[in-house]
Amino acid sequence: MSERETARVRSLRSVELGERDVELWVVGLNHKTAPVELREKLAIGEDALGPLAERALERLPLREAVILSTCNRVELIGVAPRGEDVVAGVMSFLAEDRDLSAAAVAEHRYVHRGRQAVRHLFRVASSLDSMVVGEPQILGQLKEQYRRANESGATARVLRRCFEASFRVAKRVRTETGVATKSVSVSSAAVDLAKRIFDDLGDKTAMLIGAGKMSELAARHLLKAGIASVIVTNRSFDRAVELAREFDGTPVPFDRFPSYLPMADVVLGSVSVSGHVVGPSHMNDVLRARRRRPMFFIDLGVPRNFDPALNDLQNVYLYNIDDLARVADDHRAEREREAERAEEIVRSEAESLWRSLSARDVTPTIVALRGKLDDIRQGELDRALASLESISAGDREVLDAMTHAIVNKILHPPTKVLKEMARDENGQAAEVAEVLHRLFGLEARKGRDFGGE
C-alpha cells in the first residue's frame, strides 16, 4: 500500500469514526413558538405516532426517534450521527406528513441539541414547559407516546435512557416541589378552598344558583374533586333541568331554592340580578336546620348575588370572584417560586444524565488503546524471550510483570484525562478520542451510540 493510499484509507476511517459519535436532537414547535392554528394542523393522532417514528428512521439520517404530539406541542426527539444536521429534514418530514409547507412550519420551530435536548425533555416531562405549568396530564401522554415509539422499534439505548430518566425526574419534581399542587384558575381555587373547609367532598352537596358559565365550570371542578351531589336552580327552569341532567343532579324551581339551602354545603351564585338572592336574614333557619355545619358560599355573580354580611356568620364562608382570583394569583406566584426549584432539579438531573451518557463515549477508545499497547508489549516480549532461552521461569515472570507495569504507567495519565474530559465537556472528548485513534492507528470503534456497545 502506498503512502497516499494509506492516508486515504485513514481519512475514510476517520469519517467512519465520526459517524459513530451521535448527537441528541429535539426539533419541534410548541405553544410558545407556534399559534394554535398551526399546532392543530401539525398534530398527529396517537395511533400514527409509532409508524411515523419508524418512517422517520427510514427517511432521515436518524438512529432513534420518538415523536411527541399533544395539543401544545409537536416535536421529534432523535439521535443522529454527529455532524449530521437533521433540523431541516425533520421539519420538512413533519410538515409533509400533514401536507404543509416546510417553510411555514420551520418559521416556528425550536431546536435543542445535546445536553440542552436532555434538559428540554426533562422540562416537558416535569410539566415545566406546559401551558399550565404543573398540569399533570403531560407525563401520561409522554409515557404513552414513548411506549408507541418503543413498540415500533424506533428507540434504542440513548432514547430509552433519556426517557426513563425523564419519568424519574418528573416524579422527583412532583414530590419535591409544589409545582403540581396548586391550581391557578378561579374555579379550581374555589375547589381548593372548599377542601380547606371540608375534609371530604364525598358526602357534600353543591347548589348552583343560576346556571351561568362560571358556575358550571366551578361545578365541574367540584364534581371532579368528588362532590357527592349537585342541586341546580335557575330562573329559567328548563336550563336548570338541562344542566342538572348533565351533572346527574337535581333541578329545583327558582322560587323554591331557599328551602333547599340547608342541604347545600357549597353554594355557587351566578345569577344576574340586582340585589342579593341570599342574605343573613335567610340564614338563621338554614343554619339551625343544618345544626350549624359549615357552609361555603362562592359568589361568581356580577353584581354580587350574596350579601357580604354572610361572611360574618359563624361557620359561613363567603368568597366572591375577586377573592378567588386573588387566591389563584397567590397560587400562581407560589407556583413560579416552586418552578424555579423544579428547574434546578431538572438542570442538575440533565447534567448528570448527560455526563453518564457521554462518559461512556471514551470507553471503547481506552479499551482499543490498551489493546493496542498490550499487543505491542506481548509481541516484543515474545521476541525478547525467544532470544533469551536460558532464563528461568521466574525471570520470565519478572519481565512480564515489568512490561505490564510500563504499559499501565504510560496509559494511566491519558486514561484519566480522557475520562475527565468525557465527564465535563461533550465533543472535546470525542475529538481527542478521534485523534488517539488516528495517532495510534486503532481499530474503528464498535457500537453506535453514546455507550459504544
Next chain:
Amino acid sequence: MEPLLLKTSLAAYLLGTLIGGWGILKPGNVARRGSMGALGVGFVLQGAGLVVRSIEIGTFAITTFPEQVSFFALVLAGVYLLTQVRFRLDVLAAVVGPIGFIGVLAALVAHGGAPDPPPELRSPWLFVHVTLAYLGNAAFALACLVSLVYLWEERQLKAHSVGRFLWRLPSLERLDTVNFKFLIWGFVLLTLSIVIGVLWAELYFGRFWSWEPRTIWTMIIWVIYAVLLQGRFTVGWGGRRAAALTIVGFGVLFVAFIGVNVLAPGQHADSFG
C-alpha cells in the same frame, strides 16, 4: 442509667421538634416519618426512664411536681403518636416535641431530689388513677392544640387571606372532628379517673370525697367539659365556639394543675391519711 435514658430522650425530642418544624416548611413523607420516628424514640426512652425510676423508689414515680410534668409530657407524646396515624396532625409535631423536651428536663431535675412518697400512696391504685387522669389531660391538651390551629385557620379563611402556610394545615372539618374525638376521650378518661379515685378513697381512707383544691378544681374542669360536650351533642356547637371553649377548658385545667401544685402541694396527702 436513668439520666442517660433521659438525656438521650431529650435529644430525640429536640430532633423530633426540629424535623417537625422543618416539616411545616417542607411537608412530605420524609419529614413526617422523621419527626414521628424521633418523637417515638424520645417517648420510649422517657418511658424507660420512668420505669427505672419507679423501680428505684419502689413505687410509681408521680409524687413530685417535676415528675408530674414529666409524666404529662410522656402521656401527651404517647397519645399524639397513637392518634397521629389516624388524624394526620403533622403540624403538631413541632408543639408536642418541645413539651416532651420540657417534660424530660423536669424529670432530670427531679432525679434524686425527690422525697420518698408517703406510704399511703404506695399503691397500684395510684398508678391506675393517675394514668387515667393524665391520659384524659393529654387528650384535652391535644384538643386544645387542635382548636388553636382551627381558630387560626378559620380566621385566615374568613379574612380571605390565604397564605402559604394555610395549605399545609388539615381542613377545618377534620380539625373540628378530631377536636370532638379528643374531647370525648378526654372526658371519658377523666370521669373514669374520678371514679377510681373515689373508690380508692372510700376503700382505703374511709371517705369517698374530701374538699380540697385538687378535687374542687377537678370538678370544675369536669363540669366545663361536660357542658361543652353537651352543647356539641345537642345544639350542634361546632367550629369556632367549640374550639374557643376547648381552649378555655384547657386553660383552666392548666392553671389549676400548676396552681394546685405550686400553691397547695400535697397530692391529696393533706386530706388523706
